Amino acid sequence: MKPFTKIVSIITPFDKANVDTDQIIPKQFLKLITKSGFGKFLFYDWRFDHDGQKKNDFILNDPTYNDSQILITNENFGCGSSREHAVWALKDFGFNVIISPSFADIFYSNCFKNGVLPIILDIEKIKKLLLYKDKIELDLNSQKITFGDESINFEIDSHRKIRLLEGLDDIDLTLKEDEKIEYFEKNSSRISIFE
């Protein structure tokens, strides 16, 4: 995974609550067997009409936000299905940061596995950020978002922060604990399905 670097970008405001992963990536696009190429299907039923034409009133079709890497959304983002395709689609579309008052558990965890930073911010801070239309600077290392002369801090679990900053592979890290896994298996034998 590529290390997570400082991000300078405008914000895409996306004022919806309880956005489920069925909306982020509808099921007809889950049949690909690769991790790439999902961006063009992001929010498909909201971005396109039944004839496949772009809906002009949908924010992600506004060219103003073409290069935006930061999506700000409302509570309980990513609820429902565990499909990691939702994160792959957001990342492929260009979003590296999702800011929300709250996230669904599985989606939140899936973000970190793909170098996407989900930031939980209270609604007052979000409202303040949304007033700012120019580029903002987001620094994971100092856990700080700077916009104009102002800045706000955000919380993140230190363990997850290091993994993102260094682009560490989870499986590599776990395999370093191999002795402990073997010890666990020896001391408390697991019940094989096919004994």
Place this chain on the structure above:
Amino acid sequence: MTETLFEKIWNSHVVVERENEPSLIYIDRHLIHEVTSPQAFDGLRANNRDVRRRDLTVATIDHNVPTTDRSLPMIDETSSTQIKTLEKNCKDFGIKLFGINDPNQGIVHVIGPQLGITLPGSTIVCGDSHTSTQGAFGAFAFGIGTSEVEHTLATQTLWLEKPKTFEILATGKRKNPFAVTSKDIILSIIKQIGTDGGTGHVLEYHGDAISDLSMEQRMTICNMSIEAGSRAGLIAPDKKTFDYLNNRKYTPKNYDELVDDWKNNLMSDTNSKFDKSFTIDVDKIEPQVSWGTNPAMVSDVTGKIPTPEEFGQNNEIQIESAKKALLYMDLKPDTPIVEIPVDRVFIGSCTNARLEDLKDAAEIVNGKTVNSHVGAMVVPGSQMVKLEAEKLGLDKIFKDANFEWRESGCSMCLGMNPDILKPGERCASTSNRNFEGRQGSGGRTHLVSPVMAAASAIAGHFVDVREFC
């Protein structure tokens, strides 16, 4: 110190624990299906890694499979590719697969318990959020993403932050236990605690109203824990649990010994502390029907569609969500639920496609005919359920009433196979999610129990099933 059931299971699976870090948790059972696994196997190959414990891993094909005649070639080429990919991956890595023509094929969360693969006190994962179903057996069972599927294949462990505990106490006795089902209990719970009420928590259900339920009914409750935001739901095992798992195909040989141990250990200690608590009295529950686009937007069948303001109760975000939902669902506030017509009826999914569900629905349908404006189908949860139902003649009851009787799979719960709603169609569905487009782009889903779905198929609109009994 007292411990909850969840804490006991967690503590017995910790491989690595360090302060202020996630813990490394051992995984006892890993179930795989075709949609969320191809990229995980690619990852193993790219890094030259193997499957650590193929004896703790099984696979099946459920999401994409056609539910029509399977001797015919598949029309959808991409689905076919995904299925072939799983077949190849299982062959290459030596994983047991219950394939498309296997008598044990079925929805992954239905076959786990049916085959005795699901065990109390174990940790169970699958790349599907409804893995929570298996918490009904007193297992910590939860859905994971594809990266975690790969991680589990390679290491048989996962890094997890310890979830908090949430006690759901269900008291009382259902007045009409045939018509008011466990689906109505869980929909009522979600209506009250909200779709994110359980986020970050494991829900532990207990109380007389839970003990009273059969294993299959308990599975419906745990299944929908994720719709309240909880990755896992949990019910302490009891005699019903142990009886259910006895003599299944993969029930462990030393089962009696295991049961003795589980009996003594797998329960929350008296006075154990939960981080959150909620009580529901099931006496007051009526048959439920969802009217909106998330599983908390639910009404009593005798009720009316609420106004967004009634639903939102001063919460602007909720009011706005309800407005959008009503627009999508093409419904007006104050419409009585029983006046809403249905075009389609789907009895199926990991929530409600087990034998008891089909038996109850058949009892409603028996001797009647589906309304001429309605297309209705039954999709059994597994080949085993299908076979057992056919032995009881349920297929005949459904077919005589003009229901379609299909092969097993996820089917119209998420519409990855050809079973989908057309834009604008309205469906009474026994599944778990009424999200926009879930059952087909532009389709409108109303979540109900199997008996409510069966009754609405006959009537052509929602009806209070209590009037059918």
